[in-house]
Amino acid sequence: MTMILTVVIIATALAVGLFANQVRRRRRAAGGDGGEEASVSDLVSPLETLAVLLVAFVIVLAAESFGAAATAVEAEAGRVDQLYEVADYAPEPQREHLQASAVCYARAIQAAEWPLMTEGGEKSPVASVWSSGFRTHFKELAHRDDPTFDLLVEADDERSKARQTRISEASPAIPPSVYWFMVVALAATVGAFAFGLPRDRGPSHLALLCVLAVLFTGSLLLIEDIDTPFSGQIKITSETMAQTAEDISEDYATDHPGRTLPCDADGNRTS
Numbered sequence: 644m645t646m647i648l649t650v651v652i653i654a655t656a657l658a659v660g661l662f663a664n665q666v667r668r669r670r671r672a673a674g675g676d677g678g679e680e681a682s683v684s685d686l687v688s689p690l691e692t693l694a695v696l697l698v699a700f701v702i703v704l705a706a707e708s709f710g711a712a713a714t715a716v717e718a719e720a721g722r723v724d725q726l727y728e729v730a731d732y733a734p735e736p737q738r739e740h741l742q743a744s745a746v747c748y749a750r751a752i753q754a755a756e757w758p759l760m761t762e763g764g765e766k767s768p769v770a771s772v773w774s775s776g777f778r779t780h781f782k783e784l785a786h787r788d789d790p791t792f793d794l795l796v797e798a799d800d801e802r803s804k805a806r807q808t809r810i811s812e813a814s815p816a817i818p819p820s821v822y823w824f825m826v827v828a829l830a831a832t833v834g835a836f837a838f839g840l841p842r843d844r845g846p847s848h849l850a851l852l853c854v855l856a857v858l859f860t861g862s863l864l865l866i867e868d869i870d871t872p873f874s875g876q877i878k879i880t881s882e883t884m885a886q887t888a889e890d891i892s893e894d895y896a897t898d899h900p901g902r903t904l905p906c907d908a909d910g911n912r913t914s
Contacts, residue, residue: 646864649826653860656830657852660837667838687835694832697825698862704816705870712812712872713879715805720887722802723749726777727891729798731898733791737780741795743904744780746895748773749888751910752806757881760873764813766806769910774803815870822867829859 723745730741748770756767777799784792833856840848868875895904907913 645822645867649863649867650860652826652830653833653856653863656834657837657856660834661840663834663838664840687832687839690828690832690835694825694828694859697828698859698866701817701821701825701866702862705866708812708816709869709872709877709879712809715808715812716879716881716883719752719802719805719809720749720883722798722805723884724887724891726795726798726802727894729791729794733784733789733795734787737783737789739899739902741777741780742891742895742898743902743906744773744776746888746891746904747906747910747912748777749884749891749910750906750908753881753884753888754909755911757873757884760809760813761871764810764873766810772912773906773910774799774806813871813873817866817870822870825866826863829863833859 727742727745730738730745732738733741751767751770751773755769759765759767777795781792781796781799784795833852836852836855840852865877868877872879892904895902905912
């Protein structure tokens, strides 16, 4: 809906500007004052500067948010894989329990929590069950003064931070008021350019004006798309976590032959 409204506003500004330009040409042909063209040009220049600076600022803000989300996704998958590998040095039965929890957590993130990212981001209780299980097993290792305890806690802390960053970055970084102010500024710029077209304009003037309107509209749509990093045409997928889940699932089958994971393929607890 936001994208459609954005296109409508820019197109309307272009149409209104061209209509006003046509009215001005008729008045001038009827003997009106030609000094109006110079005043319009003087006003368009600062308006154009404002619009360009605003777009540049918002694009940088949206790109930083998108980059932070992508980095968090990579980091979370990496820490889950690291946790599984470090758990290989823990004694039984904590070793198997931690590795099973890591596999189930990765599956739950991919199947249960990832769909929530497109809705603004929130934690899935399915995945939180397994992250809580990590701490339960850590306490057992702490009581035994196991040397792997510190390494496991550090890996889990980094996993938790990456997960929280991923969830927080799922929400738009640009407030709606800022976005719509930018839309109005760009629409006013397009309309002013259309209104200020010279009297002897040719097809090239109209073509360049339309290109400018399309570029402004494309910039707005691009900002809107990357500001929601887990949805839209340009989005971050769960491929990294899916690959981690697949890898450590295979490792679990090799490390614990004949043992069954306490979860199904979607990370739901089965036992």
